[in-house]
Amino acid sequence: MRERYIKLIIAVGIIAVVLGVYIYSMAPTASFWDCGELIACSYILGIPHPPGTPLYVMLGRIFSLIPFAREVAFRVNFLTALFGAISSALIYIVVLKLISLQKSTQSFRQRFPFIPHLAGIAGAFSLAFAFSFWDNCVEAEVYTPCVVAALLVIYLALIWRDKVEQGVGDNRIVLFAIYLLFLSAGIHFTPLMILFPLLVFAFMVDRKSILQLHIIELIILFLVIIAVAGLDLVDYFVLFLASPPVAILRIFHSNLLLFIVLVAIFAGYLYYLRSKKKMDSRYVFWGLVLIFLAGTVQFYLLVRSKLGPSINEVNPSTWEDFVSVLKREQYDPMRLYPRKTQFLTEGDYRNFPNSYPAFSLITGYFEQLKFYIRYFLWQWGSASNFDIFYRIGWQAIIGIIPVILGFFGMFTHFRRDKKSWWLVFLCFLIASVGLITYLNLKYSPSDPRSHLRFREVRERDYFYAFSYVFFTIFIGVGVFSFLNWIVPKLKLKRLYTIGVSVLCVIVMVVPIFFNYKGVTRRNNWIPAEYGYNMLVSCRGDKAILFTNGDNDTFPLWFVQEVPNRPSNYDPTFGKNIAVANLSLLNTTWYVKQLKEWGAPISFSLAEIDRLPQGLRGAGNRIFLLKDIMIRDIIATNAGIKLKWPDEYISPAKDFMTKVLDNYKEGMIAVYFATTVDRGENLADVEPYLRLEGLVNRVTSVNSPNQVDVARTQELFDMYKMNSMKDKNVVKDDNTRGLFMNYIASYAALSQEYQRMGRLDMAISTLKRTLAFDIDPTRKVPIYYNLSVYALLGQDYDNAIAYLDSVDALGYQDPDLLVRRGWIYQSQGNYPMAEQAYQNAREMAPNRPEAIQSLVSLYTENMNDTSKAIAILQDWLRRNPRDNNAQQMLQSLQPRR
Structure with missing residues (x-):
């Protein structure tokens, strides 16, 4: 009894310590990747991407309702952290149990009873602070609840072994373990990986009982019947693991006779066990019942989808779509070969x-x-x-x-x-x-x-x-x-x-x-701030915003659906904007959801179902469904009807002439996120895009690199970037990559100011990008352009100072040395200009820029033709085919 209390106290202590560390390092809001989607779906009882994780969504919903923090996202993140801490405590318990099974160490354990506990604690902390596990525990993710399920089942297997070896085998433990394992599939499939090891372990512990169950024969018989019926073995295996009742109902739905045969086989199997008294058939019966009950959690997807939540991925509201989600048909099939x-x-x-x-x-x-x-x-x-x-x-x-x-x-x-x-x-x-x-x-x-x-x-x-x-x-x-x-x-x-x-x-x-x-995600509000900034960039009573992938979509869904600090907990913020993810736009279910929201789509729901996944168009270009929908949405919004299919796959120039040259914005403003690749995604609209902060608006003006200066400046003053510029907030490479989208927009605005002759605004705008925590090498072009602007304004001291900042970063480049020489030459500091050019020449002896600059300096400013000739002669010895250098040398030689 005393030992049990010690174990309990230590386990609780481990949970407290680990949970404390996790809370300290936990994200206060949504993080990037799947987290924003999971939190939003938990809050609204939505349906995230396949396999849907219904049990996690329901657990997240429960935690989102417990008011221990104002931020809903923090509550859902806490769910993950809590399960992570429990996982660590379970490692301690499992390690302690495994050590107790070592009979050869019994005397050592009796002499030092504290050592097994410390070993268990060491194992617990080695898990708690392992990089990937800790990383999963500080944001909304599905893995830590699965770890708890798997470790609990392993511990139950060890307890069951004890009972068997003591001659008091308790099959209730087996029943609970089976139920827990199949229930965990409602979060993720990963716990099911331990099924085979469990079967091997059970066979080694109690071979006779396992053989009496004839499990192998039963599985083989089931597979044979499926194969004879012409059904896909892999599909049914995956479906059975995801949800046994769905797999059986699927058989009933597709082949009634086969369903009756299977029911008869299982009934006969139970009767056989009972008649031979090889094992209490009640446990087998209840085991099957519990497996089926655990699998019913997946029906959440079917039921909830029919109610049309605002996040309803794949829309599994029909039986076929529901089964498709469980089988993960949306993903490419796994191929073991080739690698x-x-x-x-x-x-x-x-x-x-x-x-x-x-x-x-x-x-x-x-x-x-x-x-x-x-x-x-x-x-x-x-x-x-x-x-x-x-x-x-x-x-x-x-x-x-x-x-x-x-x-x-x-x-x-x-x-x-x-x-x-x-x-x-x-x-x-x-x-x-x-x-x-x-x-x-x-x-x-x-x-x-x-x-x-x-x-x-x-x-x-x-x-x-x-x-x-x-x-x-x-x-x-x-x-x-x-x-x-x-x-x-x-x-x-x-x-x-x-x-x-x-x-x-x-x-x-x-x-x-x-x-x-x-x-650590401590005090990291960057994803939520980014979602807010993207949404606030879209003006109008209604707007549609095309986005590229997870990280410019899920944060926006989160801000739209969940009360959060960046939007001042406004439940209506961003609801007037349809976020059109281009990856999802290749699916008909998503196109229909956008149409039901109110997006300007000319096709009826029935027509959308018949749309092809792709068409070959002019110039052998492949038009995917998303390309067709981009054209349709823009044209329909302008009140222009395109002919199917010709004008949906016509050359980009023809589409621009018909639609964009005469484009008149309809009820809905159309935007593309700056994260959208400037390739085929923008092939039909790029010259007509006008930058407004972090988004590009579709216009009727054909002019590349348009910038709405007033609107972009207004947005930059409006954006929430406190966490982005907080030096105490740790940023990973993904976040730093996101910053480049901000910097690109700042740079475009700065260039527009420079074209307008407002160098002061160009410099002040570009200097704001230096506050972002990015890789030092990415600051080089910023300092370079600042130097260019300063030189244009004849501010030579600052022009040099910006280049000094590049040197301080440890970055060396001959172009920058040539730029430094130009500045000194413009300033009249010829010796320093000569030194800069010479340094550039030494760094890159085969590049002509430094040579040209030195010749210019010697002939135009220092009146030293002999040095210019010597430089050119040295260059021509290494580059005898340089005609320009030969002409320059010939023009200089008569002047000696």
């Missing part, structure tokens, strides 16, 4: 087998393994300190200690208790090597090899978070095994033993200091 890392570009991969891979299968697979190892080594040594592509800092030495202890624990665990070892190891293997093989990911976006262009849009370390979770179990066991070895080896006294044990725990806490900067 995506065998190809340099996406086009090459899509064209396989017509295109030949750049690398062999083994090389491609090795690249994916290499990235997993890279992510794995991030966890306790920080991505910035331990990166096999860039550098390994001294901090990595400490970060490698948990890894060594984990593998040591893996080794000693196998020797001392093989049954539980297989359970944890198989979970780790499937969550690492298994997922590497199944997911078949592209190259990492941070891969330094620039020729590898087939890349993921973001780092995918979080995909493998479950493998890090299972490895921390081995870390906890490894700490115990290390102490079990070192204490007797060195004959340590109790005080020293306590000291070494505590040191092991401290080592697991040290990653806090390494990883904090990479994971």
